[in-house]
Amino acid sequence: MSNRKVQVGNIYKGTVTGLKPFGAFIRLDGVKEEQQNEDNHHHHRHHHRDKNTRDRVKELSGLCHISQISSSRRIDNPNEVLKRDQIVYVKVTQIQDDGKISLSMRDIDQTSGLEQHEDANDLENEVRGRQYQKNQSRSQKRRNSPDMWEMNQLNKVFGAKRARPTSNSEVEDPFAEVESENDEEVEEDVEIELSNEVPAFLQGKNYKANKNAALRAARGAGGSLIRAAQYGSRFMAEVKRVKMEKKQEEEKLKRQAERAKKTEDPMLEELILQTKMQQQKEQAAEKAVDEWRKQAKIESYGIRSQLSMQEQRESLPVFDKREELLKQVQENDIVVVVGETGSGKTTQITQYLAEEGYGNKGIIACTQPRRVAATSVAKRVAEEVGCKVGDEVGYTIRFEDVTSDRTIIKYMTDGMLQVEALSDPDMKRYSVIMLDEAHERTVATDVLFALLKDAVKRRKGSLKLIVTSATLDSAKFSKYFFDCPVFHIKGRTFPVKIFYTKRPELDYIESTIDTVIDVHVNNPKGDILVFLTGRDEIDTCCETIIEKMSVLYKSDPKMAELIVLPIYSALPSEMQSRIFEPTPEGKRKVVLATNIAETSITIDGIYYVVDPGFVKVNAYNAKLGMDSLIVQPVSRAQADQRSGRAGRTGPGVCFRLYTKNAYLNEMSANTVPEIQRQNLSNTILMLKAMGISDVLNFGFMDPPEEDTILSALDELYILDALDVDGNLTKTGKYMTSFPMEPKLTKTLIKSIEFNCSYEVIIIIAMLSVPDVFYRPKEKKERADKMKSKFNDYNGDHLTLLNVYLKWEDSNFSKSWCQDHFIHEKSLKRARDVKRQLLSIVENLDRKERRLDSSVRSCKGNYDLIRKTFVSGFFKNTAKRASNHGHKDEEGSYRTLVENIPVYMHPSSSLFKKHGVDYVLYHTLVLTNKEYMHCITKIDPKWLILYAPRFFKQADPNQLSLTKRRERIQPLFNRNDPKEKWRLSRGRR
Incomplete structure (x- = not known):
């Protein structure tokens, strides 16, 4: 059927005639097609019925696919924006051979009917889209020579380009490949490999051979404790x-x-x-466990006490040392303060300094390693001072600034103070800076040691530095800080008896549970404190203890009740007042805690400590290419600190679930500083931005290994943050403005260039918060169905974008979140992060004096978003395993950098989807397998285009690494060597 009136590219007025889940059918008004009657041989027979049937008139209509309805973003259902019989303007994008018409409403003003293009990029993308559809609609043909097919297979194996067909035989080969009719439009497989280019400032330095040094340093020397940590708990x-x-x-x-x-x-x-x-x-x-969970939900603010606020302050050990401490601060620019946990140093010293008038000279800052500690301590001090949080007392953490012009005492994470050092290396806003919990030795704290040491020297008496800790190698710290004085705040301590096991425990979780029950059944009154590595272990132990005790209560009704209480960083101590309340008469409580209970909080009434001897720490895993949490044995200093918790109220007992030999020979003397076991890319970037060019000789207290610093420099180079000479680039300067890891920062900066920064900011905000989806056990099928509505066929990054945009469309409705099984708290947090990032970008625009805003929308061109993430996360990429005789499981992938097997997580929108060969992932999560989390489908060509310093296209004339791994080896019958060439075994 010829179509003379309707032309591709023209815009027509139309009426919506039907709505389907995949799009809308639209009739083109005023456009009709005349068609000659084909039943000419019946013409005379039917002439007497209707002489007008010679020419039939057909009204033309076409399909506007769901992806072509809206320009700003994708929609899930056409009913959201269109109604039946609605008048619209549409553009004809394609007319197929069978007469079917494809329509589009994108970039068309529905009021005037005129086409709008924001810029040349939009027009170019639209032209590309039409060309792609045109290419897709072309007829396909099969290769017609079996010999040709075999030749192509051999060429593929050895990495060569495909041979062109030499025969035009009409015989169709059922095994031949399907290809396009036009050879120039054939999509060739791209073989990529790592680039061996080394920047000038790194040439001659061998640092890649020792990638696992940080991980080995974190794991220690070895032994029974190491084996137990690696294999985990069978229980x-x-x-x-x-x-x-x-x-x-x-x-x-x-x-x-x-x-x-x-x-x-x-x-x-x-x-x-x-x-x-x-x-x-x-x-x-199970009822006992349910009852325990209901009781655990009881929350209240603060530690309950019958004393007034002033009486509580005066009862702390630091109060007796107030005048002596202030005198030391006045006479010395740097003071190291060593005080027991619970002595009051964190909450009281800042108030003493403010009362002494130091707040009139500048802000009094106190840093904390944890965000939870910074916020909770600030709330407590604000309550003691008698003000709202954000007035005289405030706090600053990542993506949250609760301070004002009136703020005198400011609690903050050490990372936020490190960021401030970029713009103000002399810390002119501050009169006193207190680095609290310095014994934890986070990366930011170690960097601040060196920076503030120099700042104090330059300010010549106008800046005071106080370094505080519960346990500290005071002599080492004093020597580092110009032989400064060490001030001790004594706590009330009692002797502690320590018991070791006779032989190594096979399962530390099971032995922990047995020890707790044994202590409760066979020992005098007194509360128990247990140290575990994380939330999963704590929850499992709590439930198991409750279950076992419910059985014991039935066998012996007179047995004293055991109150089971968990505590970990996700549960702020102020929100768990039951831990600090006195134990009721005739009962005993057991507190199961992470290492937060070593020094960060104090629990009265503890007489027994159970120490399995493990802790979960951050360590850089070179195989994963990222920081990950690993379980490792505690140091002897940590073990001593834990046992000391039993001697605060009276003489106590510590049960160490490891041998004395393990304590003496398998545990390190002190915890390895975080700076020696983490990826330092962000830290090195900060130092470069401060003008410190020789980062290898920066004055760290405990310098990291040279190869760790060189690896960080290399990563910054491939991210375009450093040039070939190791100097900071313009991109690198921008990266220091954002409180995020370098890969995310590079992605955000690149999104400005791609004109999709608004969407990328939303996705980054969604990646910065806990998982937004939840699956209740009783409604998991419905929850999965609701989640599938947000799924994007290109991956999880765009799925997260869809969730936020839908929530935005619902006017941030709480009921919408409940209906769609979404965590409203996570979305609200993401909204706050988004506002913070938008504010930073706007400030950068003003700083750079840009007339136009850098925050732009891609208007539905989501390929730009995927390309943007490739430019930052190109190292986090994987290719589907071939499975041609390999041991790889079906559906497994291999990372492009380390060639390790990884798997697509079942929660991904791409799980079990066909045609997903190359993917990009946000993180790897290790459970029973190494799963890729938050995955997006990518084109391998983008890796060469947007990461040219890291990837390159493989030479088609050489056997690539991938092909060498897939080499075919002959399978022969050893009894008949003459025929060993006849068979081949699958690729290994």
Whole structure:
């Protein structure tokens, strides 16, 4: 059928005639097609019925796909923006051979009917889209020579380009490849490999051979404790397995009950009855756990006390040392303060300094290693001072600044003070800076040691520095800070008896639970403190102890009740007042805590400490190319600090679940500073921005290994933050303005160039908060169905964008979040992060005196967003494993950098999707496998275009590394060597 009136590229007025989930059918008004009647041989027969049937008139209509309806963003349902019989303006984008018409409403003003282009890029992308559709619609043909097919297979194996067909035979080969008719438009496979280019400032330095040095330093020397840390707890794995089996059994029982109702099978009904009786026996322990969870939700603010605020302050050990401490600060520019946890140094010293008048000369700052500590301490001090948080007392953490012009006492994370050092290396805004919890030796704290040491020297008496800690190598610190005085605040301590195990424990979680129950059953009154590595271990132990105690209560009703209380950083100490409240008469409490209870909080009434001897720390994993949490043995200093918790109220006992030999020979004397076991890219970038060119000789207290610094310099180079001479580039200067890791910062800066910064800022904000989706057990199928509505066929980054935009469209509705199984708290946090990032970008615009805003929308061209993330996260990429005889599992991937096997997480929108060969991931999560988290499909060509310093296209004339791994080896019959060439085994 010829179509003379309608032309591709023209805009027409139309009417919506139908709405489908995939798009809208639109009739082109005023445009009709005349078609000659094909039934000419019936012309005379039907002439007497209707002589007008000779020419039929057909109204033209076409399909506007869902992706072509809106320019600003994608929509899930056409009903959101269109209605039946609505008048619209559409452009004809394609007319197929069968007469089907494709329409588009994108970039068309629905009021005037005129086409709008923001800039040349939009027009170019639209032209490319039409050309792509045109190429896709072309007919395909098969290769027609079996010999040609074999030649192509051989060429592929050895990495050569495809041969052109030499035969025009009409015989169709069923095994031949399907290709486009136009050879110039064939999409060739791109073989990429790592670039060996080394910048001038790194030439001659071998640093890649020792990539795992940081990880080895974090893990220590070895031994039974190391093995236990590496293999983990079998008990934890068993608990997870039992939970999974119970879940499956419940689902099976549910299905059987439904079938029994339909079939009225008496045998089946009896089986169900028996199963229910068995479950009722097990429910006693489960009810105890449910009851414990309900009690755990009781929250209140602050530590309850009958004393007034002033009486509480005066009861602290630091109060007696007030005058002596202030005198030391007045006479010395730097003072090291060593005080027991709970002595009051964090909350009181800042107030003493403000009362002494130091606040009139500048702000009094106190840094904390943890965000939770900075916010909670600021709230406590504001309550003691009698003001709102943000007035005289405030805090600053990443993406949150709760201060004002009236703020005198400012609590902040050490990382935020490090960022301030960029613009103000002399710290002119501050009169006193207090580095609290210095023994934790975070990277930012170690950098601040060196920076503030020099700032104090330059300010000549107008800046005071106080370094405080619960446990500290005071002599080492004093020597580093110009032999400054050390001030001690004594706490009340009592002797502690220490017990070791006779032989190494096979499972430290199981032995911890047994020890707690044994102490409760067989020892005098007194509360128990247990140290574990993380939330999962704490929750599992809490539930297991509750279950076991419920059985013991039944066997011995007179047994004293054991109150089980968890504490970890996600639960601020102020929100868990039950931990600090006195234990009721006749009862005992057990507190299961992370290392936050070593020094950050003080719990009265502890007489018994159970120490399995492990802690979870951050360490740079070269294999993953990122910082990750690993479990490792504690140091002897940490072990001593833990045992000391038992001697605060009276003589105590510490049960160490490891041998004395392990304590003496397998544990390091002190904890390895974080700066010696982490990726230093962000730290080195900060130092470069401060004008410190020789970072290798920067004055760290404990310098990291040289190869760690060189690796960080190399990463900054490939991110375009440094040039070939190691100097900071314009991109590098911009990167220092954002409180994020370099890869995210580079992505955000690149998004300004790609004109998609608004969407990228939203995605970064969503990546900076806890997971927004939740799956309640009883509604997991409905939750999955709701999540699928947001899924984008290009990956999870765009899925997160869809979630935020939909929430925005609902006017930030709480009920919308509940209906779609979304965590409203996470979305609100993401909105705050987005505002902070937008503010930083706007400030940069003013600083650079830009007339136009850098915040722009890509208006639905989401390929720009994917390209932007490739420019920052090109090292986090993987290729689908070939599975041609390899041991790789179906659906597994291999990272392009380290060639390690990784897997797509089942929660990903790309899980089990076909045609996803190359992907980019945000992080790797290690559970039973190494899963890629937050994945996006990419084109391998983008890696060469947007990461030219790291990737290059493989030489087609050489055997690439990938092809060498897939080399074919002959499989032969050793009894008949003459025919060894006849068969080949699969690729290894």
